[in-house]
Amino acid sequence: MKLRPVLLLRRYPYVIATLLVAATAGVILLTPAAPFSPWLLGGFAIVVAARSAWRMVRELRSGTFGVDILAVTAICAAVAVGEYWAALVIVLMLTGGEALEDYAAHRAERDLRALLSRAPQTGHRYADDGTTVEVPINEIAPGDRIMVRPGEIVPVDGTLVSAEGSFDESSITGESLLVDKVAGDEVLSGGVNGAAAVMVQATRAAKDSQYQQIVTLVEAATASKSPIVRLADRYAIPFTLLALAIAGTAWAVSGDAVRFAEVLVVATPCPLIIAAPVAFMAGMSRAARDGVIVKSSATLETFRRAKTFAFDKTGTLTQGEPSLVEVRPEGETDADELLRFAASAEQFSAHVLAAAVLRAARAKGIELWGSHQVEESTAHGVTATIDGRTVVVGKRSFIAAACNTEVAATPLETGEMAVYVAVDGVPAGALVFADQVRQNARSTIASIRSQGIGTVVMLTGDDRATAEHVGTALGVDDIRSNCLPADKVTAVATLTERPVVMVGDGVNDAPVLAAADIGIAMGARGATAASESADVVLLRDDISGVAAALLVGRETVRVALQSIWVGMSLSIGLMCVAAAGLLPAIVGAWLQEAVDVISILWALRATRGSESPVAAATDEGEQMPDEKQLPRGR
Template identity: 45%
Template sequence: MHRYLLLLCVLAGLLAGAALALQGEALAARIVWSVVALPVAAHVALGVARALLGGRLGVDIIALAAILVAVALDEAAAAALIALMVAGGEALEAWAEGRATRALHDLMARAPRTAARLGPDGLEEIPADAIRPGDMLLVRPGETVAADGELRDAVATLDESVLTGEPLPVQMALGAALRSGAMNAGGAFRMCAATGAEASTYAAILRLTRAAAQSRPPLARLADQWALGFVLLTALLAGGAWLLTGDAVRALAVLVVATPCPLILAAPIALVAGIGRAARRGVVVKGGGALERLARIRTVLFDKTGTLTPGRPQLAATEAIPALGRQEALRLAASLAQGSTHPVSAALVAVARARGLKLAAPTEVEERPGGGLLGLVEGQHLSLGSQGFMEALGVARTEQLGALASVSVAAGSVAWLAAGGATIAAFVMADGLRPEAPRAVRRLRALGIGRLVMVSGDRAVAAASIGAALRLDAVLAECTPAEKIAVVQREQALAPTAMVGDGVNDAPALAAADVGIAMGAQGTAAAAEAGDVVLVVDRLDRVAEAVAIARRSRRIAFGAIALGMGLSGLAMLAAAAGELPPLAGALLQEAIDVGAILFALTALRPGADERNPGAVPADAGLSERLAEHAGLKRLLERLREAGEAVDGSPAALPAIQALEKEMLSALLPHQREEERLLYPEAARQLGGQDPMAALVRMHTGIEALVGRISALLVIAGREGGWAQAAPELRRSLFALEALLALHLSAEEEALAEFSLQA
């Protein structure tokens, strides 16, 4: 505020002096102008002294010299204009910093200060720092969630824009994990606090934000070094003009236009604007130094689990003895798995419920840590667990499932289901890719990142499949934390290197890298503390976005310096040649300062490398179409089962006919709705020439295969027609399964940006 007051005082004095000069009171005018200029000179002198005590030469010494020389040469009007330039520059700096740091201040302003706690005596208002784990809190409409915790009501609607940068509210269901900092955009709900306010997600973000706001960017230090050289150049030009011409006014004119405001203001403003821009996108950058280093990155190392993958096992495939069938095998296994909280058990139960299977209540459940489960389901003794667990129980492997032993090596792990002393089913579990991971890798490539490497502590075979899917340059598996540090140091010797990770074992490597990028939304506190950049939204594609923001901010900072100092240099030459008097020079320098700072503020806007498609409107049917994918994935399994069942007898004909009806009533209408509403809107948002063409072409292929199966079923239904149609029917079923699986994967990736926004 004092900067604005100083500007108002100088402006008032300048106008008062001008009024006196117009009335013919020249002496009084010069006195007024000198009076308003000298306090500004004292203010600048104080800043120069502080800089000298801090071990650096204050670049404002040029402005100080210009004011004092102008007063000494009786150029009071020029002195007042220089004072206006200095005061205006400081006021403009305050305004620009306010614009650049608005996102950071918004984060701090949203910090919850109180909470409503439900206790034995009813509802009580408590300070946020009094929240303890286990407290039951009531979050009312418009209030901010004060601590991390678990939703205890059926539904809650939250605005997480301050955490994620996404504008649309999200729906949470009973038991969902809630993060502090989100705002209640719906009705009141209850939650159970998992942490105190100081240990919450939002408190950690605020600590990182304060550190970012207080950090002095290295580019600003570099600007100070350049400014020192600029001071010497100014002294040479001003002194040379005076000595060669004997005209002290020329020296004054050089000093007036030489004030390096673009150098000392524009660079830090551009970097702080970049930090604010990143904060809006859910990326907390710990200061301008981290932002500048991020802009120079040429190699990115990734951890695997929790970074490139969600870190949760997912059911990849199911095999069962023919007498049982895959669906029944999954139902039995999931029924038993209800008795365990192990991630594999949770994954089996989630898939079974998603498929609408009716689970039975298990009894006499016994869980053996590190092994598996034993229990009774519908009167049948079952065991579910790893291969080692089955061997310890003396369970024999059924010959039909023997091939799964080799699959477990490549896919990740296999959970075996046994009954009657023999295995009856196997469930291949794998930690799949994050849906946004392929796009994140492609965007990093497009930004010129030349080397992408996975550095994982996981098994080599499991890591290799992820690396191959993402087309990474190298995959280094089974690495200890010390080995990860060695990899970082080896890569750093070749190019500036960033490390992306989320776990405690990644923290040393994050700290060792030129830039450590922590997946802070779901990662550990150790990783967030060690990282220079923290992603507070659980999306890997924000890594590429952060790099794009950093590069653009650094480019704009140097552009602002070049623009401002280039124009100032030309003005200095004109002043030294006597073509620019002090008064006009002061006005010109003010315009140069404004232009350089406004150019630096363009870092607040997204650049071409950062632009993302907007969210598709709700009436495009995105959520409905993606929800239908679960049913289509079940259709994939039934297509494979039907293909496997095709043999010399027509026993499989009724099942294939039922599949045909489902494809005609569900699959093809699904595709038509996508092409009618969803694809046109997605294409409009994505831009380019027909970005959905490949998906539409797949639709055409799927329709052709469905039509071929329908035609073959007509032939197969005739007398003696089964033998004629069966070979081609088998091939068509397998071809449709393969094409549909590919299409669903490609479509989910193409629409991932929209689905994550929604």
Template identity: 55%
Template structure:
């Protein structure tokens, strides 16, 4: 079981940054901090300045000895890291850089050696900076974690208490612009909340009394009261933090792919360097070629792009728990969907009211619905809330109930507004009324029967409707290359076939147990396979799929624990958006890699002719590194114009 993060400790004052300095740190403090974080970069700059001063003072030999000795130390120290890389199969990453430093020292180009060292260490610092920017959206979740809650005491006085001390049932007050500290039920009449950090929804969300509030949402302009429904550790925001921490500690396959590119790249660079030496007869030419062949672009490009991609996804309410998932999303060929709560809303709605001759026609559809909803106030059946919501949508006031008796799983009998009302399954209503007739229903429908004053009045036909954006989502997935689609559900075959036809899904398998779903997904040949679900019964198949996507907006379930992607907003279109982000990120990463390789090869070819001195070559390679970092950061932004022009969802 994955460990849940502990609630953040109480903190006072302004939080410091990652460097341990406050937000108002002076330039001197920032400089000291930079030296602590990047000592080799600072020391190399110092050595370069010292060498230039010695040269200006006419002490060329002393400058050469100082720079050469320092470069030798760096080569020895970095060689240890190179040996570790060799054991991991990444023999091309550091080898060229160390050979470039050693060869420039050997031919007396000690200033170029210092520039190469600065390029290597400075490139690492630039990568660190770029990764910091790319991960900004992920870190913002951690930085904004609630720390305190205002709890109502027994006398109604507010007590400021650490968030970890809040227990379910506590009544809390959330002041304007504060974060909701834990998941809870709204006790105030209404609330306006900013849930953008949780769901990606930029517009304020309106909530009414009795609705659930998610921790991490920002309250609007009026204070609200809520009843805690969970502890801090079990609330939505802590679960998001756990997912973010998991996402930020992963390494993508494309990085290993970049390592493999370094193997032929190293061979090509050495071949060109040897040829330049052979044709010119000058060892200096060998060093000049190697200086511009340092494979920093391969080392930097992929991590920056992948962190940018996961950051963009988090900003849009899509938590990608492992960056390896981005490559699988980009290559996905099949998508498998659960039905209830995934393709459908998971909440039955009123489809139509069928009135029985006599009693039903006399009362009329609005009166039948009003009486049924009034009686359902005292039912715990799953459909009761849907009937009450249908009455509210029709602007019907619920009648006072004088007496109510529920028959578990069958229905409820109540006296509403002076009338005897029975609402529920056919068996209960048939035994309690005259004139009953079974309502004919189509696939995906079910009937709630109603009797009034001992006579059958009619049936409320309910259905679990297809999500409004399901058809468009399936079409977007096909445009993204996910051509094989399947519906897996435990529901009856007729209902499943109806939903599949309505949404445009190719294949259907109904009446599935959890193990049947796992076996079916394992047998799919068109891979990688996406599996989209939301319930506890989906957890095994989400874990078994190449990419498990959990519709986790309603809270952390076993599904979201097992999934690779959690969609925080209850929006099916985010599935296609996640695939679009994966494709965009992969494209940016590969462009960065090939751009770095291409520019390096061009510079090597020019260096073979002797037109690029060693020092200039080292500086040019630094520009190549910068170009790959900037290109990798493009994954922070939306899908490229080619994707948009094909009608794909904006990433």
């Protein structure tokens, strides 16, 4: 964080004033006006002490113990016994501590706020005469056509009108490569346009678009105070009593009031009030870099105590969309030719299975043929003329009617489904689809278990056979099937090993995410009702973020507590040395400043942490079906 001198003066006036007073007092000591130097030092110290005392009184009135009481007492005691320079060092510690806290928070917040700095503010809307007008993004309405110039951020969600375009969506989905799109494809706000200007038709207003929803989540993530921070505040009471007891005992035993001031000089509780907030902001920053938005720092503290994880199945443990798992040709048609016929016929269909066929053909590098006289029968299939041949793709009954013959059913495992193909009135084979388990679902569950989670539950609306097929393969402890949204809420509410973390993705998961102690939404594709209800949102379509969030939460709390205890232990040790008369006030004041710096640096360790054990782990991506999610045929 770079600060210009004027901004530095405006942001940290008391730090600058303290340094100026110290320099002025030092110069005065070299002049005949030297006797006035203590008055300058003591007067300024008392002014700062009064400021801190007034702030402390306001905190007491709001129900919070004023942790600055030790610093105020130490300043007053140092002035009273004539240790003016020590008093000024304590003032520098107070004002400098505030500045260090501000700087540390901004440093830790840098990655968390990166999305905000990229938020688009304007868009280029097409006018009736074909020209473009730059307008604020809140004036762009659904249906408006906008131009996105090369390198510009897409301002609102929309549909690509231009023939093709390339977009960098790394800040949204985590995909590091440019994503190529064609006319009709969805374009997400927040993505960066490639080398050519494109036309996009808005489908959502700015406030409802993907990027603005992410910005809202980030803003919410920075505006919370965790219970662990309030716990740090409560440490101030016993710490203050201990410090006053040590200082009073030292005074009573030695009979020297200076000893009282020397103890209090090293007892200031800045490590206590700085460490936890800095650590939590650092942890939230670290999570944001991994594509995990934690809405509240209290959530990180709850992760530390979590005992049970519950997962939705479809779209969470599985991909949530059909994938082609096998091509079964018949007769003289080979597998690639069968897939080419099917994909060529389906290329203009909007059906979910048509998209799966096209994805599979593209993945294999199969070039499609042109299709003519295409006719789609809703919920049944597609008929098209391809390379002079009649191709029919769809349900088995649809193929049987087209061929005027019985079509044998292809064997299917639990949860699989099939689409059949006929060429020139002859059955040519079948394409088998299934919903696949996410590639690293198993390693994610293994990772959270390794972090101390004892129970893993799967909640799904699917039938028992399909649920067990997935849950057993992943090593889930408790599989609950045929669950309606209300059943999921009841299931989470009755789990005895708490806190409970629930992971889901869809609108139907919103109630259970809100009911869980921590709700995690797979929100990579937009701000759904699940994202609104959740405490944590995964910006990338990667379930390993669940294990990463748990790891960040536990390590952040550990670092926060460590930084608190490190600061307190060092202060107590210095108090004991000062009580024995071995630590002059001016030296103690500087040592306490060093304790503050150590506490802040320790808290900033939360920005790094350990690498998630799931990061490098990969599964083989078993074919995991979802019979209820995918209807039989069209």
